[in-house]
Amino acid sequence: MALTFDNLPLPAHIRPAQPMTDEEIMRFSAENAGVRIEREPNGDILVMTPTGSEGSGMNSEINADLTIWARQDGRGKVFDSNGGFTLPDGSMRAADAAWLLLSRWNKLTPADQKRFAPICPDFVIELRSPSDKLPNLQAKMDQWIANGTQIAWLIDPIEKTIHIYRPGQSPEVHNHPTSVQGSGIIAGFELVMERIWQ
Numbered sequence: 001m002a003l004t005f006d007n008l009p010l011p012a013h014i015r016p017a018q019p020m021t022d023e024e025i026m027r028f029s030a031e032n033a034g035v036r037i038e039r040e041p042n043g044d045i046l047v048m049t050p051t052g053s054e055g056s057g058m059n060s061e062i063n064a065d066l067t068i069w070a071r072q073d074g075r076g077k078v079f080d081s082n083g084g085f086t087l088p089d090g091s092m093r094a095a096d097a098a099w100l101l102l103s104r105w106n107k108l109t110p111a112d113q114k115r116f117a118p119i120c121p122d123f124v125i126e127l128r129s130p131s132d133k134l135p136n137l138q139a140k141m142d143q144w145i146a147n148g149t150q151i152a153w154l155i156d157p158i159e160k161t162i163h164i165y166r167p168g169q170s171p172e173v174h175n176h177p178t179s180v181q182g183s184g185i186i187a188g189f190e191l192v193m194e195r196i197w198q
Contacts, residue, residue: 073188095126
């Protein structure tokens with residue numbers, strides 16, 4: 001079911017007559033390749049604008065650094081913004097970058113690994129784009145944590161801030177950091193912000 005979004009302001013919420021299955025969302029995403037799609041816990045489909053060139057470049061830098069660290073660390077697997085996850089609350093979310101312990105990933109069946117994996121990443125990074133409203137992204141970060149993410153970073157290139165989320169704690173905000181250091185499960189990971197802010 002390809003849709004036309006020419007006259008529809010994005011992001012947009014679409015309420016299907018019946019909640020879409022993961023397979024239906026995968027088909028819907030393939031037929032509407034020019035937009036990003038997620039599913040809300042209530043079954044609504046959230047249709048978002050694709051990342052612009054500047055945001056794509058920043059996201060590539062983030063994923064490159066995370067992948068290099070993950071290869072050296074050897075404990076986990078990295079996913080980019082195309083990798084959706086079906087979370088315990090029924091939503092389907094895709095982070096700009098995500099990392100998941102291999103010990104958890106390897107417990108999934110091959111079929112589950114091929115679709116929107118029914119598992120919550122251990123670490124996620126979200127990158128604010130010019131069209132993103134900060135309160136919406138902050139709510140999304142809370143949702144990641146509520147569903148099992150151990151640590152989540154919200155990178156805001158507009159305000160040059162990093163918001164770090166952990167279970168049971170208020171977000172930690174870093175203004176104009178030169179780098180951000182991983183802790184806990186991602187101890188040893190460092191993201192140098194000069195490459196992101198440029």
